[in-house]
Amino acid sequence: MSTNDFFRIRLSTIRPLEAIPFDIFIYIDSKMINYLKQGGIMKTEKVVSLHQKDTGESFYVGMKDKQLYRDYVKSSMNSVTISNNDKAAILRESSIALLEDLFENPDVGQALMDSKPIVSDLLKFMEIAPESISNLISLSGHDFYTYNHSFDVSIYSLGLGQALGFDKKTLEELGQSSLFHDVGKRNVSLDILCKKGPLDENEWAQMRMHPQFGLKILNEQPNISEAIRAACYEHHESWSGGGYPQDISGHEIHPFGRIVALTDTYDAMTTQRSYNVPMKPSEALTMMKEKLSGRFDPDMLKAMYSVLFKMKAAS
Ligand SMILES: [Fe+2]
Numbered sequence: 001m002s003t004n005d006f007f008r009i010r011l012s013t014i015r016p017l018e019a020i021p022f023d024i025f026i027y028i029d030s031k032m033i034n035y036l037k038q039g040g041i042m043k044t045e046k047v048v049s050l051h052q053k054d055t056g057e058s059f060y061v062g063m064k065d066k067q068l069y070r071d072y073v074k075s076s077m078n079s080v081t082i083s084n085n086d087k088a089a090i091l092r093e094s095s096i097a098l099l100e101d102l103f104e105n106p107d108v109g110q111a112l113m114d115s116k117p118i119v120s121d122l123l124k125f126m127e128i129a130p131e132s133i134s135n136l137i138s139l140s141g142h143d144f145y146t147y148n149h150s151f152d153v154s155i156y157s158l159g160l161g162q163a164l165g166f167d168k169k170t171l172e173e174l175g176q177s178s179l180f181h182d183v184g185k186r187n188v189s190l191d192i193l194c195k196k197g198p199l200d201e202n203e204w205a206q207m208r209m210h211p212q213f214g215l216k217i218l219n220e221q222p223n224i225s226e227a228i229r230a231a232c233y234e235h236h237e238s239w240s241g242g243g244y245p246q247d248i249s250g251h252e253i254h255p256f257g258r259i260v261a262l263t264d265t266y267d268a269m270t271t272q273r274s275y276n277v278p279m280k281p282s283e284a285l286t287m288m289k290e291k292l293s294g295r296f297d298p299d300m301l302k303a304m305y306s307v308l309f310k311m312k313a314a315s
């Protein structure tokens with residue numbers, strides 16, 4: 001068995017004092033070791049102490065049990081004993097673990113297919129527990145990992161899409177395209193992505209290629225919609241022009257490109273990167289409104305206020 005036969009899970013998705021319907025493995029010294037047998041039970045103290053050590057790297061479930069794991073997480077979502085805030089945390093953790101998997105999957109077409117249930121789960125949760133949506137967003141202070149970033153951008157984009165009155169099918173497509181907006185970063189070197197400190201000119205030039213890289217990756221897939229391609233290729237365009245790679249403006253930019261431009265900037269500003277201090281939500285909004293307003297579709301920027309206001313009011 002190779003590590004490809006397993007996928008990572010977060011222990012926070014495991015409920016203590018209940019029989020667990022799949023084997024859990026840990027990865028030690030380049031070996032997968034069976035940590036808990038199917039049907040086993042974890043004591044509360046054990047789960048709590050392991051949570052502290054859980055870096056998201058070390059706990060795995062076999063690929064053959066992927067559906068079992070998904071069903072298990074789903075049953076947490078239906079439980080009446082788990083609070084909506086805890087459900088939000090479980091949904092986030094399980095989605096991020098699956099996303100890590102998706103982003104490392106060379107088959108982007110398959111990954112896009114697999115992302116559909118994640119988006120449906122998110123939409124369902126946003127419908128049943130609107131007051132807990134802000135708990136889906138990670139606390140600021142985490143590092144700027146592509147998975148966390150993509151997930152957060154997806155939540156904000158879905159919120160914005162709802163505020164703009166999109167129907168369910170459009171929202172599903174928006175959620176997926178937001179998850180994959182930075183897929184082109186696969187082709188940017190890790191040294192640049194993780195560099196501590198500002199990028200030099202050459203590094204910046206490579207970074208700015210990620211929309212093109214992304215489009216190329218998506219174009220290799222059959223049946224990728226225009227909207228998904230646009231979110232990837234046009235999310236660094238600017239409403240008033242001057243963006244990249246095409247330097248298009250206004251309604252020339254696909255609505256999904258305009259949405260992700262907004263939610264992507266907001267998330268980048270409010271998130272800890274390796275070299276900056278995150279802004280408070282109110283500071284980021286003021287900055288977007290006063291200094292960067294020309295970059296965004298004004299109607300969408302307005303709708304974004306109401307989304308963030310609702311999330312803040314609910315948290
Ligand atoms: Fe980007």
Ligand SMILES: [Fe+2]
Binds near residue numbers: 149181
């Ligand atoms: Fe991004």
